[in-house]
Amino acid sequence: MKNNELKNLIDKYLDGALNAEETAQLEQWLDGMAADDAFAAMPEQEKETARTEGYNRLVKRIEKAQRPTIVKRMFTGARSWKIAAAVACLVITGTLFKNSLLDIVAPHRLTAMQSTEGRIKKHILSDGSIVWLKGNSKLVFPVSFGEGNRVVTLEGEALFEVAKDAAHPFQIQCGSLTTTVLGTSFNIRSSGNETHVAVLTGKIALSAPQSGKVILYPNQQAIYKEAAVIARENRNSASVHEITKGTEYDMAFNDVRMSEVVQRIEKKFEVNIALQDAAITGSLITADFTDQSLQNTMEMICQALNLDVEINGKSISLKLKKES
Template sequence: MPMNNQKFESLIDQYLKGLLNKQEVEYVENWLDSLENKEAFDTLPAQELANDKQVMYNKLTARINNHEQKRGTVIFSFSRNKFLKIAASVIIIVAAGFLSRESLLNLIAPHRSTYVAGTAGSIKKQILSDGTIVWLKGNSKLIFPLTFGHGDRKVTLQGEALFEVAKDAQHPFLIYCGSLTTKVLGTSFNIRNTGSEIAVSVLTGKISLTTGQSKELMLYANENAVYSEPQATITKAQKAGRALHELTKGTEYDMAFNDAGMRDVIQRIEKKFNVDIQLEDPAIVNNLITADMTDQSLQKTMEMISQALNLEVQIKGPIILLQPKI
């Protein structure tokens, strides 16, 4: 059975409208998961890649068509206009021969969880959909949604990470680490899980710590706490925790500048936020700036530069345009 756009669109339509029961949804999502290794797919010859996609599609549609179990409850709900946009995008992807898991996830299930894992002796940066920056340390793992929904922003940490959480008072940010839950609205802090205990150090702002068996504990800037797994207790540390430079080593957390040239400032911003800053006037790099942009969002960082140097800033996705105000 050849895989054409009409059949593929119909399959996606059933998925989005919630017309598939739980088992059928699992078939769809297992199929998506089978496309996880995009790098491996890119190394396959074109004909072999097309054949593999065809085989996976045939297996999926055969299972769904032969399945006679009663339809379940609605899984997803989209407006007709929303669906038409998604379906059109999917058709374009299929027609172009692009059927990567990443593309499909963004179109079909934007709130599905994914993960990133670090390696020993290294620090891996992950920018979440809300602008939160996570510096994953060593052999640690972060599980998070591709995009956050309308409720709380929830992630799961295994190991150690430094968080710079984007401020959003309407949507608290929750980190699940072992038995400990850390709740924040917008702040920076470090969490380290050693197995027997979880150490939390707050750099800026405030957070709350909770676990199933102990009361909520509030932590403020420069405060530390330790959660004991065996005893299931949270204790605020009486002595100073690890030094700031140790917690932020290997990251781009420190964004304080003192009479720094704009060329260096731009390079630091580009590296931290994964953006490309373009100048309408090359003379902008001749300016010096003194400002502390540590723990600031990209938007706030660019506002500070705009005010300091009287520049107009336009942010268009990963491209940022700077030009003198007229």
């Protein structure tokens, strides 16, 4: 799609004159932009939705999005050819913006991340779950989870810290083995026809075609071989270090200065934390935030140090409570 064609679509939207055929035209253009066939891999129902109302959904979601605020201003105020053309150029040339458009039009499309040998790659999923993908592994997941179960597919090994959501169970497909959780932390390692699952916190349910359901609790693990039953066995607690090595999973602190605590929280959750009062920096924390969500971590810190917190997307502000 040429810049002037996209400009015309923007102008028509501003005038309320965008029809279904033009929506399909935009979807086709986005399809051509998608890398690694990600757009083509999205569910058929989502594709159909994108065809019929994609552009209108795009604009509505841009207005609600946190990151592309400049795009929102362009769309709401762009009444001139010059600004509309600038948006078109940004779309055509900007890879980051291209991916944002795809995420908005097709929020449940499948995408993938892959790690290389000897490296750990972290990703925070749309529900807040954290995945540390270990060497030479691949995770396939939706850009944004829908209303049903949260389903991902794993090839290789990964440490999961799953956000708690009882209404939407989290499922990992690893070959013919399905791991179902509500909110917990565990490690899955698949090699060849053998899959090892080790639970750190909470509980998980394992199921496979040839085996009955097996429930695992903390300090338990199971081994599954394709076309066989799931075998439960006790896990040596010393292996916890091996499972979590190279990740930010361990968040236990014993008389640690807040300046260091903040750095570790920022790295784990990929946020920016501002301490509004200098007195907070030297405060000491003794607490275990392991397997806690960002929200819970902030609430625990505020309770311990008598602070107020303000969370705005990826920006967090902590300040001393005012005495009443």
